[in-house]
Amino acid sequence: MFRDQGFYTAHEKMLVGVDCMVFTLREGRLCLLLTRRKFEPALGSWSLMGGFVKSDESVDNAAYRVLHQLTGLDNVYMEQVGAFGDLDRDPGERVVSVAYYALIKWDDVYIDRVKAYNAQWVDVDNLPELCFDHPLMIRRAIKAMRRKATCEPIAFELLPEYFTLTQLQNLYETILGEPADKRNFRRRILENPCIKRTDLIDKVTSRRGASLYTFDEELYAQSVKFKM
């Protein structure tokens, strides 16, 4: 028994961090929430929002905690991207960091919180220089998000409850980085029973007005269960 304890204690402990990539859709553009580092190393440079894992919380929970601090939101869609463990990824000290991406609706953002953290929304197609291995994390996250978006309905996490088909198409084009044919896109979307047309009409973005649709989470959950 004593020898066993010794096995664990003989090894070195290190800091474990989490880094959150918070995506949203603002005015049709995919944006990422970035902060300015408030401490060395790389003080003042652009950075993802991060934190350290405490010994009484899971890594996933640490990521939720950091996201909540920053955005004030709960029940956010979040996926792990992976662990980043290069030796000198953080020149300050040895830190192994687990990266996550989150998708949130622009309307839900608590602007004052974001401001309190010196955070800003930046268009993903026009990112500034970032510290450490954060650019790599972002590339991996976008890749993972694209793959996921092609086979699961995660895009709705970024849209408001009611949306027009044009908004949805623009979003898919933004995520996947390539244009889509309008008629083919609409056909494909409409044959999915989880996407329901409502009686509501959006008169903001067009003179004629566009039907608003909504995504039926429950119906989707059932259909997934059925496929198993």
Added chain:
Amino acid sequence: MFRDQGFYTAHEKMLVGVDCMVFTLREGRLCLLLTRRKFEPALGSWSLMGGFVKSDESVDNAAYRVLHQLTGLDNVYMEQVGAFGDLDRDPGERVVSVAYYALIKWDDVYIDRVKAYNAQWVDVDNLPELCFDHPLMIRRAIKAMRRKATCEPIAFELLPEYFTLTQLQNLYETILGEPADKRNFRRRILENPCIKRTDLIDKVTSRRGASLYTFDEELYAQSVKFKM
């Protein structure tokens, strides 16, 4: 500057582990290398091969080191599955573990090393009870491997240099878990220029003899470059 150091030191350090899922193909079956734990907790129960990350090595390198210790192999195909960070995943102490899977050729295995570690090859369709969250890691790894195998030629990591098309088909069926049509499979494979027929004939598995094929790594690397 002092405050900044304080920021790091105020946080808690913890053990960071790696767990390796080593797959191979033995007699047409996908097998995983398991060990019996030699210390508490869960002494004697089945476990993945793991270790702790040292402060002077990257997490990836720690995984390679563990794999090398166990198999004697270098230059092995390896992919990260992700970080596993639940609070009580290891009842002995707080450990955040990063899981990897590796694919190796059966012929390359150094049997004596494997034995020295009390390790055994176990058919993935007939796994024993495993400690901690290792069953979850394995499910995730297999899922990741399937996805990868459908769009990248990782299956060749499991086959010897020369293989028959029937072997290759059996392997794909094993990885993907579903049967394939022989003629369709062969057509699809043969229209890939990276898979080259050789003049060699395998007379072991059939009376008639089957052509041996080989995978041209270099040609594949070039074709990937070309697509970018």
Added chain:
DNA sequence: ACAAAAGTGTTTGGTATACACCCATGT
């Protein structure tokens, strides 16, 4: 002779793509 695995093409159905015009409305 027969068992056992190797090898080989064609047909068919479905899915993905390309494509252009009219509609409704606010200004």
Added chain:
DNA sequence: ACATGGGTGTATACCAAACACTTTTGT
């Protein structure tokens, strides 16, 4: 009247799936 985005159907090309028999050779 016109500018702006909303909405609609068809023809075609391509790809994936289904399918069964002959060949070779060791025993």
